[in-house]
Amino acid sequence: MWTAVLVTNQPLNRELKLKMPFSDCKTSRREMLSRTGRAAAVAAVSSGLRPLWAEQPSSQAAEDAVWDMHGHLAGASGTPEQRISQFLKYADRMGIERLIVFMGYPFSTDPSPEEVRRQNDQVLQAVAHSGGRAFGFVYLNPKQTEESLRELDRCVRDGPMLGVKLWTALRCHEKALDPIVERAVELKAPILQHTWLKATGNLPGESTPDDLAELAARHPKAPFIAAHVGGDWERGIRSIRGTTNVTAEICGSDPTAGVVEMAVRELGAERVMYGSDFGGRSFASQLAKVYGADVPEAAKRLILGGNIRRMLGEILAAKAVKP
Amino acid sequence: MIVDVNVNLSRWPFRRLPCDEMPKLLEKLAASGVTQAWVGSFDGLFHKDIGGVNARLADECSRQRPGLLIPFGSVNPKLPDWQEDVRRVHEDYHMPGIRLHPNYHGYRLDDPVFGELCASAERRGLIVQLVLRMEDPRTQHPLMPVPDVAPEPLADLVAARPNLRLVLLNATRTLSGDVLDRLMAAGNVYCEIAMLEGVGGISNLLSIVPLDRVLFGSHFPFFHLEAAVLKLRESELTPQQTEAVSRKNAERLTTIPNPSFGSHSG
Numbered sequence: 001m002w003t004a005v006l007v008t009n010q011p012l013n014r015e016l017k018l019k020m021p022f023s024d025c026k027t028s029r030r031e032m033l034s035r036t037g038r039a040a041a042v043a044a045v046s047s048g049l050r051p052l053w054a055e056q057p058s059s060q061a062a063e064d065a066v067w068d069m070h071g072h073l074a075g076a077s078g079t080p081e082q083r084i085s086q087f088l089k090y091a092d093r094m095g096i097e098r099l100i101v102f103m104g105y106p107f108s109t110d111p112s113p114e115e116v117r118r119q120n121d122q123v124l125q126a127v128a129h130s131g132g133r134a135f136g137f138v139y140l141n142p143k144q145t146e147e148s149l150r151e152l153d154r155c156v157r158d159g160p161m162l163g164v165k166l167w168t169a170l171r172c173h174e175k176a177l178d179p180i181v182e183r184a185v186e187l188k189a190p191i192l193q194h195t196w197l198k199a200t201g202n203l204p205g206e207s208t209p210d211d212l213a214e215l216a217a218r219h220p221k222a223p224f225i226a227a228h229v230g231g232d233w234e235r236g237i238r239s240i241r242g243t244t245n246v247t248a249e250i251c252g253s254d255p256t257a258g259v260v261e262m263a264v265r266e267l268g269a270e271r272v273m274y275g276s277d278f279g280g281r282s283f284a285s286q287l288a289k290v291y292g293a294d295v296p297e298a299a300k301r302l303i304l305g306g307n308i309r310r311m312l313g314e315i316l317a318a319k320a321v322k323p
Numbered sequence: 324m325i326v327d328v329n330v331n332l333s334r335w336p337f338r339r340l341p342c343d344e345m346p347k348l349l350e351k352l353a354a355s356g357v358t359q360a361w362v363g364s365f366d367g368l369f370h371k372d373i374g375g376v377n378a379r380l381a382d383e384c385s386r387q388r389p390g391l392l393i394p395f396g397s398v399n400p401k402l403p404d405w406q407e408d409v410r411r412v413h414e415d416y417h418m419p420g421i422r423l424h425p426n427y428h429g430y431r432l433d434d435p436v437f438g439e440l441c442a443s444a445e446r447r448g449l450i451v452q453l454v455l456r457m458e459d460p461r462t463q464h465p466l467m468p469v470p471d472v473a474p475e476p477l478a479d480l481v482a483a484r485p486n487l488r489l490v491l492l493n494a495t496r497t498l499s500g501d502v503l504d505r506l507m508a509a510g511n512v513y514c515e516i517a518m519l520e521g522v523g524g525i526s527n528l529l530s531i532v533p534l535d536r537v538l539f540g541s542h543f544p545f546f547h548l549e550a551a552v553l554k555l556r557e558s559e560l561t562p563q564q565t566e567a568v569s570r571k572n573a574e575r576l577t578t579i580p581n582p583s584f585g586s587h588s589g
Binding site: 233253 | 459462522523552
């Protein structure tokens with residue numbers, strides 16, 4: 001097995017270097033999909049798994065392509081353009097086709113309106129430089145309702161962003177979030193909410209999966225993503241189980257065995273999403289949660305990209321972006 | 324071929340793991356290209372009958388292909404007559420080393436008993452695997468919080484024991500900065516990649532830790548084995564770097580003759 005890894009590894013790397021310079025991303029989409037599919041296949045082979053996308057035609061590869069639901073510009077260096085180029089280079093190595101990016105740098109847990117706008121501008125810069133391979137979600141501080149609505153309009157209604165990212169400024173069960181959620185629903189924009197259940201104690205404004213379930217129950221037409229599914233996923237999955245408009249996103253915690261199996265068992269594969277939380281986390285460690293899971297391959301395809309594409313389908317269509 | 328220096332047998336105390344039974348564990352090791360695994364026992368965390376833990380570990384390893392599972396016995400120096408456990412690990416079971424869990428056994432690294440234990444291991448030529456963390460403290464059972472091992476006292480201890488071979492497991496989320504620099508400069512100290520995070524993690528680690536001190540470790544079956552394997556791909560490593568991390572460094576670490584390597588260990 002390892003011999004196969006070493007043999008296949010180097011030619012793949014050379015091919016990527018020669019044919020796909022990451023600095024300009026001029027490679028055609030068809031070529032890129034074909035290569036990322038092969039990269040994913042080799043990554044899967046190297047881990048002893050049956051490759052999901054091996055030598056499939058590009059149209060099939062597009063349907064099965066890996067999309068990463070959760071990443072940040074922190075964890076790299078340089079300008080937003082340089083940072084997204086660095087992350088795309090690693091994404092190529094891991095067979096990931098698209099990256100969803102939100103929040104700029106440095107991290108700010110309770111940003112001012114000016115800081116929110118500045119960080120969203122950083123993401124817009126990165127997205128514009130990605131050759132269509134990165135999508136943005138708008139970062140909002142729900143303590144600032146009016147400013148958040150204006151920023152939502154600027155970045156999603158009038159800009160290229162596709163969804164909303166909420167972090168730790170305010171626990172999400174608060175009524176202050178309702179106008180933001182209602183506007184997001186109008187714009188067909190999913191809402192990704194950071195959730196954790198820390199045995200060491202949450203931050204004052206840090207949401208739990210229970211908080212998100214409460215918010216989601218008030219807005220049954222809004223699609224929500226429970227980022228990190230609480231970290232303590234055995235509790236987090238249970239918290240959102242009965243609220244069907246909440247999808248579990250598995251990123252940003254250690255690659256503990258069993259999370260995907262439990263999520264698929266309790267929620268169904270249609271409510272589970274892959275994300276990595278790059279650059280703080282490794283693409284490798286987070287992909288392993290799916291590649292290593294004892295679930296059907298059809299479930300893995302949904303988790304690695306199918307569910308994201310379905311959730312973003314309406315807004316992508318509204319913006320005339322083909323997934 | 325991969326030598327995985329961070330694998331455990333038996334049951335994680337708080338959850339069943341998908342590969343915590345021997346057939347599935349062996350199947351996953353083989354499928355991932357792991358040709359040798361250095362294994363401890365989850366039982367070593369809480370069991371007080373450490374003699375029984377190590378006897379089972381030696382027996383289970385001896386039932387597999389020679390050289391596949393290399394047992395590292397648990398030693399809890401807060402138990403009476405822990406020296407007998409060290410003797411059995413070395414003389415009866417011919418294990419190449421011991422695996423320590425100071426945070427689960429209730430001592431700090433500046434406790435004199437830890438120094439005594441390291442001295443004993445050094446005299447016997449035993450590798451010491453020191454586990455700094457088993458689980459993210461944020462996700463632990465609320466009634467059982469176990470903080471990370473504080474590594475600060477290690478550098479001085481290692482410097483005083485030039486023949487000690489120390490392998491730090493699950494250390495890369497805990498060790499950083501000056502503490503890591505001092506530790507690597509102090510002596511024969513190694514780390515592995517199981518808890519390494521960040522994009523391009525191995526490349527980043529190699530910018531601060533010498534190549535010959537980095538080992539392949541997975542923390543399997545608690546973690547997915549695939550996580551460590553895929554890290555080898557994520558970083559752009561030369562073939563020489565890949566070989567060193569995945570196999571050669573661990574093999575070199577064990578060049579001191581020990582009957583456990585390449586032969587039955589029971």
